[in-house]
Amino acid sequence: MKRVVVGLSGGVDSSVAAYLLKEQGYEVIGLFMKNWHDDSVTISDECPWLEDSNDALLVAEKLGIPFQTVDLSEEYKERIVDYMFNEYEKGRTPNPDVLCNREIKFDVFMKIALSLGADYVATGHYCRKGTIEEDGKKIYRLLAGVDTNKDQSYFLCQLSQEQLSKALFPIGELTKPQVREIAAKMELVTAEKKDSQGLCFIGKVRLPEFLQQQLKPKEGTIYEIATDAALYNAETPQFASVKEQLAYEAETKAYTPQMGKAVGKHQGAHYYTIGQRKGLNVGGTKEPLFIIATDVETNAIYTGQGSTHPGLFKKALYIQESEIHWVREDMQLKDGETMEAMVRIRYRQALKKATLHKFDNGMYIEFEEPQSAITEGQFAAWYIGDELIGSGVIS
Incomplete structure (x- = not known):
């Protein structure tokens, strides 16, 4: 026994x-x-x-x-x-x-x-x-x-x-x-x-x-960024390599207060997360506000109206080399290799089609369709069929 x-x-x-x-x-x-x-x-x-x-x-x-x-x-x-x-x-x-x-x-x-x-x-x-x-x-x-x-x-x-x-x-x-x-x-x-x-x-x-209990409240401003803000209509640059293109697609947009308008106050940017809708206590908007970015350095929260706001979506994400984990060590990618997989970026999310691109400094996951609320610190997990092959912390 x-x-x-x-x-x-x-x-x-x-x-x-x-x-x-x-x-x-x-x-x-x-x-x-x-x-x-x-x-x-x-x-x-x-x-x-x-x-x-x-x-x-x-x-x-x-x-x-x-x-x-x-x-x-x-x-x-x-x-x-x-x-x-x-x-x-x-x-x-x-x-x-x-x-x-x-x-x-x-x-x-x-x-x-x-x-x-x-x-x-x-x-x-x-x-x-x-x-x-x-x-x-x-x-x-x-x-x-x-x-x-x-x-x-x-x-x-x-x-x-x-x-x-x-x-x-x-x-x-x-x-x-x-x-x-x-x-x-x-x-x-x-x-x-x-x-x-x-x-x-x-x-x-x-x-x-x-x-x-641990992170002290600190009042800051909530800004709203319009759906037609200039940075969403910027021309896509020419890329010298796939890696350069992926880095661009995975990049977090840098927002400043000048890009939007102040719509409310909050008690600390570190309490909030990308894609969050509840708990903002800002009324009077046609569609609900979603958090599209937080900046703990300046203690600012950036929001956009509606679940289709362009600030919520990204085509790729990046995982640092030290944060990549293979459950199936025998299947791990070497520098320059790619893998087709189904990827989940949070629990309960449907699996999405993506390509894994491995480079010397980490890995990019490029989705077939842009994904909403890719959140730093969460885990991305990749599957082939019903088998979970590996995971990593989104960076």
Whole structure:
């Protein structure tokens, strides 16, 4: 019997994952991760980790598997929370869930599991793992979940071959309704439990309130840039190379207050992100305002009217060399090589056709159609078919 440690989160997905593994004959241990309990942040009354760990315990008792709680809040603060604040301060928008999987669940947590003699770590992610052999070597594949509505492969886009080799995703072949059905049949306390919202650690808090604990409010101006502003009608220059053209297409436009008109005030450019519509509190425009750029240096926010504003769209994005990650190391591009792939620039976004161009200093992803709200700090993930091949931080 192989031993598996399941990250029991107190939700229905991980509960059913544990049940299925037990049915398959594994020796299963349930481990609950406590990632956050900082009372200096005024949300502890709202923090549902106690309720979650209690639900996880009840599930473990029902399934007759050993259970314990591990406190990873110190590592969590250091690797996720501090990183997030740091990124927001620079005016980038990080993805804590992707980091949580890379740094916590499949690193710190996995090491604890292996120290308990586990052969594998399992989670309730909607994705699948495949294996192929090449030259006698096992290669692990990260595949989308069967439930296209819930596919969570994107959140695991930073995993390595080493991490994948020890990972199991028992519910990847199931749809959410099927998972709930199994939980109800087994009378698991989590069967009807709503999916958790918010960040993977701070419970029910809204992100801006959390950020305000660390990043001090600082009043600045909101500017509106017209759709027919001169910089959108500038002539496209002649390019000496493909690389030059891609750099031009991926470039973030530089806005100045002179280009637009002041339409309101905000409490800090670092609280906002590209493509954001809510929370601006500026009325009186024909169409809703969308954020097209933020400048944390000058503390200015630039907006445009409507979801088709030219300031929202770009044809390409850039990933620095040090930020490129290949899940399939055997498929990585060399300098000068290209690859056709389907790319996602945020969770829940439909996959878009694109070409990857690899250069000595990094990689450009050129989309067939211009994409809205390409956001610095988020992860771009590229797929071939239903397999996630690699990812990188948009720069």
